[in-house]
Amino acid sequence: MSAIVLLGLNHKTAPVDLRECIAFSQDETAGAVVGLNRDPVINEVLLLSTCNRVEVLMVTDHMDKAVESAKRFISGYNKIPVSQFEDALYIYQGDDAVRHVFRVAASLDSMVIGEPQILGQIKEAYRTATQKKTSGVILNRLLHRTFFVAKRIRTETGIGDRAVSISYAAIELGRKIFGELERKKVLLIGAGEMAELAVEHLIRNRVSEILVANRTFERGLELAKQFNGQAVRFEELIDCLEIVDIIISSTGSPDFIVTRDQVKEVIRRRRNRPLFFIDIAVPRDIDPAINRLSNAYVYDIDDLKGVIEENIEDRHREAVKADRIVDEAVIHFRQWYESLDVVPTIVAIRKKLEALAEAEVKKTVQSSKISNEHTEALRRMAQALINKILHDPTHALKSEGHGDKFTLLDITRKLFNLDE
Numbered sequence: 001m002s003a004i005v006l007l008g009l010n011h012k013t014a015p016v017d018l019r020e021c022i023a024f025s026q027d028e029t030a031g032a033v034v035g036l037n038r039d040p041v042i043n044e045v046l047l048l049s050t051c052n053r054v055e056v057l058m059v060t061d062h063m064d065k066a067v068e069s070a071k072r073f074i075s076g077y078n079k080i081p082v083s084q085f086e087d088a089l090y091i092y093q094g095d096d097a098v099r100h101v102f103r104v105a106a107s108l109d110s111m112v113i114g115e116p117q118i119l120g121q122i123k124e125a126y127r128t129a130t131q132k133k134t135s136g137v138i139l140n141r142l143l144h145r146t147f148f149v150a151k152r153i154r155t156e157t158g159i160g161d162r163a164v165s166i167s168y169a170a171i172e173l174g175r176k177i178f179g180e181l182e183r184k185k186v187l188l189i190g191a192g193e194m195a196e197l198a199v200e201h202l203i204r205n206r207v208s209e210i211l212v213a214n215r216t217f218e219r220g221l222e223l224a225k226q227f228n229g230q231a232v233r234f235e236e237l238i239d240c241l242e243i244v245d246i247i248i249s250s251t252g253s254p255d256f257i258v259t260r261d262q263v264k265e266v267i268r269r270r271r272n273r274p275l276f277f278i279d280i281a282v283p284r285d286i287d288p289a290i291n292r293l294s295n296a297y298v299y300d301i302d303d304l305k306g307v308i309e310e311n312i313e314d315r316h317r318e319a320v321k322a323d324r325i326v327d328e329a330v331i332h333f334r335q336w337y338e339s340l341d342v343v344p345t346i347v348a349i350r351k352k353l354e355a356l357a358e359a360e361v362k363k364t365v366q367s368s369k370i371s372n373e374h375t376e377a378l379r380r381m382a383q384a385l386i387n388k389i390l391h392d393p394t395h396a397l398k399s400e401g402h403g404d405k406f407t408l409l410d411i412t413r414k415l416f417n418l419d420e
Helices: 016-022 026-037 063-078 082-088 095-105 117-131 137-156 166-178 193-204 217-226 234-240 260-270 288-292 301-309 313-339 342-368 372-398 405-415
Strands: 003-010 042-049 053-060 090-093 185-189 209-214 230-233 246-249 275-279 296-299
Touching (some): 003 016, 003 063, 003 095, 016 053, 016 063, 016 082, 026 042, 042 063, 042 117, 042 137, 053 063, 053 095, 063 082, 095 313, 117 193, 137 405, 166 275, 166 296, 166 301, 185 193, 193 209, 209 217, 209 234, 260 275, 288 296, 313 342, 372 405
Parallel strands (some): 185 209, 209 230, 246 275, 275 296
Antiparallel strands (some): 003 053, 003 090, 042 053
């Protein structure tokens, strides 16, 4: 039977400079998932790439070969030797792979436990897999269960209470640096989801002014208007460094947006006023060499870990309840997965038909006052009918010439409503 296998690395196993080397952009993910699926040993595949993790989820009949193929693909696509990232990889199979997917979606494996962004990112990865037809019966079922489990955990535990996110941690860091953020000017570089979340926290902290610089000026203008901020053109970004106190950057650029040489010129004009960069992008937007300049400080996504740890104590307690829900869901998924073998499905259909037949025989006997001898004859007739009804479906399910066995089994179980 096919195996579910997951290979990946994340913020726990790899530093940001390694993660950014093998990260896939949203556009690249679509091409990469098709490339992975071309390998004959990979039956189904989904690729998840975020600022904190890169993971390949596969269904395969040849686990070891599929794992090696995925490593080679990541290496070739990103032009990085396998030896540079192999030690940071984790590999899960079966229940462990399913449990990991459930935990990631529920944000139990995130840098910030309970942060909501990861679920949306997994949904986007799944949407890409379905559009590119790289997911099939098994991954479709697994991902739908994943979304159900994540929603249940969000509803039944307090894991999402007291909003904590990378953006929130970035603002907390700024507040610790300055004591308070009132009368501080902030420049947001990028106008995506991270930036929107950051703006919400900034407003709560009553900053004096928010500037938004985005490559698409219209999008920057749209975000700035929502919060009474001011949009600036991307070309004005460096000039803005002279007047702001904090820069929070979260673009999808493959290169540095702000370099050391650019900041060096600005620092002279700032007359020793400190300038703080909080870089929450992967790959990084802000040149880390800026840290070597006087009165310039750069914090990247890994630096936020300390801030985050102070905000998640309660969430860890709620995570214990969440893990119980995950364990229960893993068992249920395993039961469904094992049922995709032919014999359990045929046995389940027979039991269902026999139960229905017995119920109807009893009804008939009670209403017609039939003798015991005739009752047994009815039961023998019902059993003979069941055998004849099951003959063709059993042959079809056992046959190798009916296309995708998993699809056929899945449809059969749905038609007979065996999983309720």
